[in-house]
Amino acid sequence: MQEAECTEEKVSRAMGYVKFSDAAAIDPAVIETLAVLLGLAVPAEETLPLADAVSGQIASVQSLENLDLTDIMPALEFDPRWEL
Amino acid sequence: MTPLTDLSIAAAGELLQKCQVTSLELVEATLSRIDATEPVVHAYIQVLSERARRTAANADREIAQGRWRGPMHGIPIAIKDICYMRDLPNEAGSRAMAGFVPGYDATVVRRLEDAGAVIVGKTVTHEFAYGVNTPPTRTPWCLECYPGGSSAGSGVSVAIGSAFGAIGTDTGGSIRIPAAVNGIVGLKPTYGRVSRYGVVPLGTSLDHVGPLTRTVEDNAIMLQAIAGYDAADGGSIDEPVIDYRSGLENGVHGLTIGVERRYFLYEGVPADIRAAVERVIETLLALGVGIVEVELPELDWSPETLMTIMGAEASAFHRKRLRERAADYDPATRRSLQMGEFIPATHYLMAQRARALLKNRMANLFNAHRLDALISPTSPLTTVPLVELNTPRADYPAESPMLSMIHHTFSANLTGQPALSVPCGLADNGLPVSFQLLGRPFEEATLFRLAHAYEREHHCSTLRPPEVMAR
Numbered sequence: 001m002q003e004a005e006c007t008e009e010k011v012s013r014a015m016g017y018v019k020f021s022d023a024a025a026i027d028p029a030v031i032e033t034l035a036v037l038l039g040l041a042v043p044a045e046e047t048l049p050l051a052d053a054v055s056g057q058i059a060s061v062q063s064l065e066n067l068d069l070t071d072i073m074p075a076l077e078f079d080p081r082w083e084l
Numbered sequence: 085m086t087p088l089t090d091l092s093i094a095a096a097g098e099l100l101q102k103c104q105v106t107s108l109e110l111v112e113a114t115l116s117r118i119d120a121t122e123p124v125v126h127a128y129i130q131v132l133s134e135r136a137r138r139t140a141a142n143a144d145r146e147i148a149q150g151r152w153r154g155p156m157h158g159i160p161i162a163i164k165d166i167c168y169m170r171d172l173p174n175e176a177g178s179r180a181m182a183g184f185v186p187g188y189d190a191t192v193v194r195r196l197e198d199a200g201a202v203i204v205g206k207t208v209t210h211e212f213a214y215g216v217n218t219p220p221t222r223t224p225w226c227l228e229c230y231p232g233g234s235s236a237g238s239g240v241s242v243a244i245g246s247a248f249g250a251i252g253t254d255t256g257g258s259i260r261i262p263a264a265v266n267g268i269v270g271l272k273p274t275y276g277r278v279s280r281y282g283v284v285p286l287g288t289s290l291d292h293v294g295p296l297t298r299t300v301e302d303n304a305i306m307l308q309a310i311a312g313y314d315a316a317d318g319g320s321i322d323e324p325v326i327d328y329r330s331g332l333e334n335g336v337h338g339l340t341i342g343v344e345r346r347y348f349l350y351e352g353v354p355a356d357i358r359a360a361v362e363r364v365i366e367t368l369l370a371l372g373v374g375i376v377e378v379e380l381p382e383l384d385w386s387p388e389t390l391m392t393i394m395g396a397e398a399s400a401f402h403r404k405r406l407r408e409r410a411a412d413y414d415p416a417t418r419r420s421l422q423m424g425e426f427i428p429a430t431h432y433l434m435a436q437r438a439r440a441l442l443k444n445r446m447a448n449l450f451n452a453h454r455l456d457a458l459i460s461p462t463s464p465l466t467t468v469p470l471v472e473l474n475t476p477r478a479d480y481p482a483e484s485p486m487l488s489m490i491h492h493t494f495s496a497n498l499t500g501q502p503a504l505s506v507p508c509g510l511a512d513n514g515l516p517v518s519f520q521l522l523g524r525p526f527e528e529a530t531l532f533r534l535a536h537a538y539e540r541e542h543h544c545s546t547l548r549p550p551e552v553m554a555r
Contacts, residue, residue: 031426038425041410046419053423057395060388061431064438067385074436075289075443079321080275080500080525082447 026055088113089245092545093302096248097155100147107140107147107158107202110248114160114204118246124227124552125244126220127237129165130173131205136160139202146200155305157200162247164238165206166213167293168282169193176284177211177219180405180412190282191314192251192293199309204247207237213253213286214398214421217414218470223266224549225515229467230485232262235296239266242296243549249297249306255286256390257493259294260505260520264462267507267516267547269303269535270296272493274525275500276321278307279314285401287394288319289436290497299545300506300535304328307528323526331529336537337372339456339530341365341521342449347383348460352480352488356512361461364508364519367541368459368534376453382445385438386494387487392427392435393498399424443499456530458522462505463489466515496522504531507544516547 028051035042035050042050088110091099099105115133122128143158163169166176168186175181189197197203208221213234221236223229224244232239235252239262242250252259254272263270271294278293285291295306308329313322343349343365349358369375399406402421410418449455465477468485477483483491496503502523511517523531539545 034426035422039407040422040425041407042422046415046422050419050422053419054426057391057423057427058431061392061434063388064385064392064434067438067441069434069437069441072437072441072444074433075440076436080443081321081323082451082525 026051026058087245089117091248092299093159093248093297093305094155094299096159097157097305100158101152103147107143108137110158111136111140111160111202111204114246114248117244118204121224121244121246121552125222125224125240127207127241127244127246128162128205129175129177129208129237132172132203136202136204143200143202153200154309156196156309158202159200159248160202160204161196162205162207162238162241162250163193163203164235164250164252165209166253166284167193167251169203169206172206174206174284176213177209178413178417180409182412186282188282191279191316192283192310195310195312196251201309207235207241207250209237210234211414211417212284212398212402213255213258214417215256215258216416216420223467224552225266226467226469227552228469230265230470230473232265232467234258235262238296239263239268239270242266242268242298244552249295249302251310252294252296253283253286254292254294254497255290255394256497257490259292259296260462260493260503261489263296263505264507264516264518265467267518267549268296268298269300269507269545270294270505271303271307271528272496272503273307273311273528274502276319277323277502277526277528278310279312279317279320281314281316285397287397288401289397290390290394292497300532300539301329301332303504304332304532326529328529328532331533332536334533335372336368336534338374339534340374340376340454341368341534342376342378342453342455342458344378344380344383344458344460346379348492350464352483352491353461353464354479354511357461357464357466357517360508360511360517361459361519364538365459367538371537371541373534376455378449378453378455378458380445380449382442383495385442386498387490389435389438389442390494390498392431393439395420395424396427396432399427439498442495446499446501450524456523456527457534460492460520460522462492462518462520464491465489466511466513466517492520501525502528502531504528504535506535506538507547508538508542509544510547
């Protein structure tokens with residue numbers, strides 16, 4: 001299944017990190033608007049690759065949506081010890 | 085006779101202590117090695133010849149006066165160029181940091197110099213250790229191939245003998261992957277074990293500092309010099325520092341290792357890599373180690389979880405610079421940092437919750453099976469030509485080589501547990517293969533024991549890359 005869907009374009013889009021899932025494409029115009037709100041200077045030629053990267057990132061997080069995180073607190077003050 | 089630059093830290097330290105070699109001789113041999121190899125491998129961004137000679141002369145004077153500080157005294161080492169050295173440029177592989185000269189030493193630098201180490205230079209890193217751009221560094225094992233990253237220069241310098249040991253940093257595998265690619269030993273210590281003060285952050289809750297060396301014993305020696313609490317690092321943890329070398333010869337009988345085949349020996353691991361790790365398992369079994377088959381489905385979430393956390397944290401650190409010097413970043417790094425600004429806070433928090441869950445499940449797994457370590461290949465692949473790095477693998481098109489190479493390393497950054505990469509031979513293509521041991525928090529000594537026992541059986545620390553010399 002993955003073999004048929006995996007293309008070099010998708011690999012490039014994922015910048016080598018995000019799994020090759022079908023990301024819901026974000027319109028580059030949305031990125032342009034948000035970039036202005038964030039105060040980011042994104043050259044016109046970089047809007048599309050950035051939109052692809054953001055799409056890939058957001059799609060990858062979807063897999064975490066299925067976790068049962070009931071009663072799990074975020075590790076904001078991280079401590080690796082198992083027994084304190 | 086063994087060339088000086090081929091000595092282990094332990095062996096060189098013994099000769100220094102007995103005044104059978106001088107630090108200046110080791111430094112001169114190292115500088116000659118740098119001259120001979122740098123035009124080919126580009127491991128260093130900055131060579132500190134005169135500074136190193138002065139430090140070595142001081143070390144020799146102290147040793148001659150009977151003031152030997154320990155096994156790092158007089159040993160030439162290298163430091164990744166994201167660790168501050170006072171009054172020396174620190175550019176972190178980026179034009180966006182060009183001209184920056186810190187006014188203080190990173191704690192890891194200070195501790196190494198306090199232990200008497202001689203820093204011969206600063207090594208090349210991927211830009212800001214993000215691993216997105218391609219550094220000029222080349223692995224001597226295959227000059228057209230990826231050198232591993234982001235501590236590329238540290239890995240290569242140790243492998244080729246232009247440093248006896250080096251410091252790297254690891255946010256998702258950046259010590260262990262260059263160690264594996266270059267056939268040397270690399271440790272990501274427990275989170276909080278080694279101070280990050282004075283080290284340019286990437287993902288503040290994921291960053292680790294650790295040593296790269298040619299032998300397991302050398303790694304223990306370097307960790308000894310740099311481990312310990314530092315109030316200047318908010319992530320530092322005040323746990324006792326034990327003698328990491330003292331247990332090396334204790335054997336491994338009675339220890340227990342878990343094997344999670346579904347995740348760590350998945351179908352993306354080629355047969356020769358799989359066989360190499362199976363041979364490690366057989367060796368440890370023969371030495372009296374118990375082997376337990378285990379399952380940890382939560383490992384599946386590691387990539388998404390780590391990338392979300394790292395993406396947001398990296399962008400938070402670069403927020404100001406990205407607005408002031410955007411054009412000075414490599415385009416790929418800039419895009420990754422900009423992308424991180426679009427990660428919703430809710431996603432970041434969800435990832436931190438997934439991380440907490442993974443940590444809990446890892447602890448439960450170790451406790452339920454009384455494990456001392458988990459074992460895996462460090463990387464499912466040997467290195468590949470740079471042109472193939474981000475294209476689908478011919479043998480497993482679901483992943484690019486880059487994605488495969490980080491498959492096994494992310495989880496330990498999320499859990500914070502120590503992870504040690506150790507060479508275990510050559511793959512069918514003649515390139516190094518390594519295995520990884522994941523341990524209990526602050527139990528680096530157990531990993532060293534296991535790895536040292538294996539190393540004694542198979543002598544993989546004597547692997548050397550093909551000779552490359554400047555013309």
